[in-house]
Each structure stands twice: as C-alpha cells, then as structure tokens.
Amino acid sequence: MKFLIVGLGNIGMEYDSTRHNIGFEVADTFVLKNGGNYSLDRHAFVSTVKWKGKIFVVIKPTTYMNLSGKAVKYWLDKEKIPIENMLVVVDDIALPLGTLRLRAAGSDAGHNGLKDINLVLMTDKYPRLRFGVGNDFPKGRQVEYVLGKWKPSEVPTVKDMLLKSVDAIECYATQGIGKAMTEFNK
Numbered sequence: 001m002k003f004l005i006v007g008l009g010n011i012g013m014e015y016d017s018t019r020h021n022i023g024f025e026v027a028d029t030f031v032l033k034n035g036g037n038y039s040l041d042r043h044a045f046v047s048t049v050k051w052k053g054k055i056f057v058v059i060k061p062t063t064y065m066n067l068s069g070k071a072v073k074y075w076l077d078k079e080k081i082p083i084e085n086m087l088v089v090v091d092d093i094a095l096p097l098g099t100l101r102l103r104a105a106g107s108d109a110g111h112n113g114l115k116d117i118n119l120v121l122m123t124d125k126y127p128r129l130r131f132g133v134g135n136d137f138p139k140g141r142q143v144e145y146v147l148g149k150w151k152p153s154e155v156p157t158v159k160d161m162l163l164k165s166v167d168a169i170e171c172y173a174t175q176g177i178g179k180a181m182t183e184f185n186k
Contacts, residue, residue: 002079003173004086005030005058006072008113010065019133020146022158023089023113024060026131026165031058033166042078043071054173057081068113069120076121083121087172088128089165090114091146095132098157100168102181103128127177129168131161 007027015021027047031038036049036058044059057079061071076086090111095101105125108114118124137145150158164184172180 001053001173002055002057002081002085004072004075004079004081005056005169006068006075006086006088006117007058007060008065008068008088008090009060011060011062015147017149018147019093019150020065020091022091022131022133025158025162026089026129026169027058027060029162030056030166030169043074046075051170052174056173065113065116067116069116069118072117073120083123083126084177086126087169088114088117088126089169090128090130091133092130093133093135093142093146095130095134097132097134097154098161099132100161100164100184101130101132102168102172102177102184103130104177104181127172129165129172131165 005027007023009015009021009024031047031049034049034051036047038045038047043063044061047058049056057075059071059075061068063071090113094109104127107124108118168180168184171183
C-alpha cells in the first residue's frame with residue numbers, strides 16, 4: 001500500500017517557519033519520525049519512508065504554493081498512487097491555532113495551493129489535512145500574516161500540533177479517512 005503525502009509551502013529561507021509553510025513542517029516531522037531524508041527531484045523535495053508495511057512518498061513541492069498542482073500530478077502519476085491515497089497538508093486561517101481538520105474532499109476555501117491542485121487534477125475529491133493557523137490579523141493584512149513567523153507564545157502549540165498531525169497521517173493510512181476524521185476533527 002502506497003501513499004502520497006503532500007506538504008504545501010514555499011521554498012526559500014524567507015518562508016521557513018511561517019504559517020503558510022506549516023505543510024512543509026508537518027511533512028518534515030513525519031519524515032524525521034520515520035528516519036527518512038529528502039532528495040531534490042522533479043518539482044519537489046522527496047522522501048520515501050516505510051511505516052507499518054506501508055510506503056509513504058512525501059513531497060514538498062518546489063513549484064511554490066500557487067503552482068503546487070504540477071508537482072502533485074507528476075508524483076501521483078510517477079508513483080502510480082490512486083488519488084484517494086493522497087493527503088494534502090495545508091494551512092488554514094479559518095481554523096484557530098491548535099485545530100486540525102481532516103476532509104475526504106472539498107473546496108479550496110480560497111487557498112491558492114489547493115486551488116491549483118484542484119485545477120490540475122480537475123477534481124477536489126481527495127483527502128486533505130487542514131492545520132489551523134488562526135486569523136489574528138487586521139483587515140487587508142492576510143498575506144503578511146500567513147507569510148509571517150510564529151509568535152514565541154504560539155510555538156509550543158505548533159510543536160504539539162505537528163505531532164498530532166503525524167498521528168492523523170498514520171491514522172488515515174491505517175484506518176482510513178473516516179476513522180481519522182472521527183478521531184482528529186474534535
């Protein structure tokens with residue numbers, strides 16, 4: 001059984017540890033826990049790890065957030081992974097920090113990374129893990145907020161939620177999206 005885990009984010013040091021790059025951080029936490037490492041390959045940093053008899057191809061697209069679909073399509077096709085075995089990890093300003101939401105399908109909710117994936121794959125019927133980053137920003141300052149670094153007071157919650165995200169990925173892979181939604185959408 002093979003899975004594609006897609007952590008969304010932007011490449012470049014200026015984006016490290018920003019709210020918008022939490023998908024990369026979740027991917028990194030999963031890969032690190034399972035003793036993997038990344039190599040630069042076509043359209044993405046890629047790591048292949050094994051856990052409980054399952055193979056996980058974990059990617060961090062190098063196409064930048066707004067063109068994530070190109071990398072996702074390439075790796076789905078290359079690895080011959082069915083779309084229902086793909087989990088996209090993304091930041092979500094509609095959810096408070098400390099909240100995770102797994103969905104089997106759904107709209108892009110204004111997220112440009114998901115919007116591009118939906119466009120390229122011509123469907124929104126794939127699992128995703130939304131990581132709440134909150135929305136503590138003045139009107140018109142959304143871009144600055146999501147591209148901003150975590151406040152020191154937020155870091156302990158972020159670290160805890162990174163570990164919970166890995167648990168959610170593992171539950172999804174072993175018990176399915178329905179059970180994972182019941183377990184983690186609290």
